[in-house]
Amino acid sequence: MSQKKRVFSKTKEAREAATGYIFLAPALILLSIFLLYPMGVMFYYSFTDFYILTPDDRSFIGLDNFRGIIDDAQFRQAFWNTVYFTVIVVPVQMAVALGLALLVNKKLKGRTFFRTAYFSPVVMSLVVVSILWTFMYNPSEGLINELLSIVGIPEQPFLTSPDQAMNSIIAMSVWQGAGFQMMIFLAGLQNIPDHLYEAADIDGASTWQKFLHVTIPGLRNISLFIFITITIAAFKLLVQPMIMTQGGPLGSTKSLVYHIYEVGFNYRDVGYASAMAVVFTVIVLIVAIIQRKLASEERG
Amino acid sequence: MNKKWKMTLPTLALLTAVACGGEEATETENGEVDENGEETNEETNEGTSDDVETGEADTEVQATGDEDVVLDFWIHQTGEDETNFYIERIDAFNDAHEDIHVDTEIIIDDGASAYSDSINAALVAGELPDVMAIDGPYTASFADADVIQSIDEYISDEDREDFVDSIIQQGTYDGSLYTLGAMEGSVSLFYNKDIFEEEGIDVPTSVDEAWDWDEFKDVAEQLTTDERYGLNKFWNYGIGEYMTFSGAPFVWSNGGALIAEDGSTADGYLNGPEAVEAFEYIQSLFDAGVVSNSPGEMQFEEGNAAMALGGPWIAISAEDADLNWGMMPYPVKDEPVSPSGSMAYGMTTNSEHPEEAYELMAWMTNAESTEGLAEVTGMPPARESAFENMERFEELPWSVMKEQVTETARARPATPAYPVLTDAFAEIYNAASLDQDLQQVADQQVERVERELQRFAD
Structure with missing residues (x-):
């Protein structure tokens, strides 16, 4: 009985968690696209000599x-x-x-x-x-x-x-x-x-x-x-x-x-x-x- | 920035409604056409609005199967009449060329960086058009980066001959011609005829008779009273491109330069004795109290300044204000030099149809376009033949501007470091209105130019 109950509550938990993540998803996706990704790109660019007019010959220049x-x-x-x-x-x-x-x-x-x-x-x-x-x-x-x-x-x-x-x-x-x-x-x-x-x-x-x-x-x-x-x-x-x-x-x-x-x-x-x-x-x-x-x- | 300053209160009310993005649209509705095509609006400052596409121009698409070449063409949106004129010319081009079709995109130019932001974005995405309008002095940086291609093999000798020297100079980098413009820019000395008659001051009527610096300053001092300034130098346009455009001839006329001939260094040039002396001359005008560092919008037009060292658009606003105005040549120290430059067209290296692209460039800068544009905008044309054909330039006051453009105009330096160089120049020039040691300011500014030049050193 108790075993069964636990299983039941586990799936319920999982389902609740899933619901939670679905609710979070729009915010997370937007944050990722407009905040996290650009920040990552910025961090990467900061180690390069990226010049807008010559985007293709970008090289890594360390610090x-x-x-x-x-x-x-x-x-x-x-x-x-x-x-x-x-x-x-x-x-x-x-x-x-x-x-x-x-x-x-x-x-x-x-x-x-x-x-x-x-x-x-x-x-x-x-x-x-x-x-x-x-x-x-x-x-x-x-x-x-x-x-x-x-x-x-x-x-x-x-x-x-x-x-x-x-x-x-x-x-x-x-x-x-x-x-x-x-x-x-x-x-x-x-x-x-x-x-x-x-x-x-x-x-x-x-x-x-x-x-x-x-x-x-x-x-x-x-x-x-x-x-x-x-x-x-x-x-x-x-x-x-x-x-x-x-x-x-x-x-x-x-x-x-x-x-x-x-x-x-x-x-x-x-x-x-x-x-x-x-x-x-x-x-x-x-x-x-x-x-x-x-x-x-x-x-x- | 220039434009923002020029806005009237009703414009501001509209602005409130449209927030930042709509500045240009508002400006256009205002019909302030003649200020718009000019140098002062481009890259003068850092703007706030993002690039906004105003949509495709209505270019009368004729979808017959014959049109095998499609050209993408970017122009900057300025005054309504000017933009309409471009669209008319593009329509005519499409009509005249059955095998070429031009897709035009009109991109907001807010007088700040909106237009160049669009170019930057397209560059990184690899989506540049075949032909685009760029600000003349930026030719070198685009050419140096192989963004635009040389048109040496396409341009005819006749055409090369017909463009005024300063436009060829503006479009040339490293010995090759890259850009062509239909419009020139110039700055001349406007004066209030009523005040001059009252004071009995004679004015020079041709560039040979141009005042030297001392005469210029003396007259400015004589005309300064408690109620008015002797001179307006449009400090209200802000610290930006207009300062380099309108102010560099002071340095050149004094035998100085902004940067070495080979573009390798600004040290000893922008902070050299000739340049610093020129900056100090500007400073002496401020010290003498003949010019204001925060003139009102219409200072000259309202008679609160007896003279104005400004662009052709001043003629139009003075006319609108019913001012009895005249035009004199730009003041001279040793060598007679005057400002030059405006928007120009360049074809990109990723164009698959360079021949057709050049055909479009040539069309947009041909005699008809050049004259028509000068007619619509009030700016001087970029071709000698256009000057010959336009009666307006035969006599005073406009003959002065014709002489300047065809004889004394000098393009700003062709260096890939131009964006930094022009900011550095503007910063020193502006410092002339402050109680500053200009040599020291110039030295500081040269440092940042040198930093930038290192990038292009190899």
Whole structure:
């Protein structure tokens, strides 16, 4: 009897597993075609001198591409630009998103309007937003300088100065992206049970204390999620400098992904671009692992 | 990038609707024809949209059994009128050749890399067409890689003679001719006649009288006021091909070069004393405050700049803006030199019908195509005979452009490392608008060109 039952449950298990795999199949197939396979190809190309114009005489050159990266000034500059962008954008965008979420969480008149308004940049194409901001940043005719001139601040070369261009792109990126994280924070805020605030009230906590000791801890998991997703998205910076500054002036806004794109498609050096992409993947992977470590320590 | 800057707000609204892929289509609907066929749109920058096929051109297929040769032909989509003109010419070719049928594919050229992305993809897949349009200065890299084949054995002496020198120069690599274009490009000095009359400034009317650098700068300074700039150098087009196209003559006129004659090195050329002096001259214009590094879209047309060093499309936008404009030759230091170059046709090495393919190339660049295209786009033609036949070029202001194209135009260097070289040039040129040590910037940029040249060294 027991024997029979086991057999029965085994086939049932097998059948359930099979069903599971069938459900997984579409995702797995798509992931394989559009992610795993290209990654494999990229890894392979990174050891070759694949030049687009001569696809047939591609040869294996070992680690030459990777050696080339070491003394590639352009790569170094792009790397540090990307790090700078990420290090500034992540905290600023999180703070702005949280601030907006707190605002639109208040029971104010017209808050639906504000939620929509703050979210709207997210649904707009990044290309369009970049073009619009390019106009707004224009020193002589742009909206922002016009406003600054009212309060007596001279024209700022937002996108044409090597010192300001990246910061201008950061400001625009925060504006564009924060709405999305605002929505997630908002969901998080609404999940914090009211009784915690009531208890804090009874204990005589001030608004600030409530924020610090109830709201912030209540948002911990969501914050970690947002932290990780913004970081990875920030590393992938591409569209804004491509449209707004072409990586200039003096390469001050050239990001890693942009540099890889340029080498691969404009200079047609797919082998070298693949090697840089491999290095980039490893960098992002390390950052993600560190973040996960920090996250689990915090939880534990 | 140029185009993106040129977009008006209504265009942007449309853009929002079509997202990234549809930029070109929107642009086309805008009817900004005359900016489109030009150099500035090609490869100037890195684009965002993927290659999009706009579908087959309607080429009046006549499926009689006689058509034994089918040619695949790729052209880039630019302004509506220009593209329509190409289609008309292809239809006429099909009508005139019973035994050849041309299948045309019009590929989006978003002013960035969409068109070259398509070529790259087809190259890797081994599916290049028989004949394709490519950006003139890229001839060398395609030729060096044996992607396109020499047309030396096909072209007639008459034809070779009739094309302006700069177009032959642009199409030549390593002593052989590879590409032919129907259209030339040029940059001249446009000026606001009203302002010039007010100030009583005489203008040169032929390339022999062209201003030298000092005169040019003096006038620019004289014309700069609190309300307007003396000059527009179209810095708003971005850091890209337009800078090399329009700016290289400053270096050449000063006796410099972008790269060694044999293409072996850029060291001592792009960062050589003549080149750096030319870059520093541009810098002095910015230092003197006569030119803006972020001019508005219509700075010259609206009278906010007295002069504009720009392409033939400026004539059209100035005309549209009812500006009283004139044209002067490109300023000169020692040698009179002017910008040149545009899209050209090349036939690929994997074409099974080279003779027919050349016939198509020749057709698309023959006298009729050349003149017609110049008529439709406002760009200068690539043939001397076309200049002779077109009355427009007989007198001022267009006679200036004719002189430039037939006498002083110089093609950008033919080197397989051109994609990197042009970016390096643009980066230094742009640095002239910043407070930078240009020798140092040039040295840095030469380093990356040298890196790239190593690939082609053997």
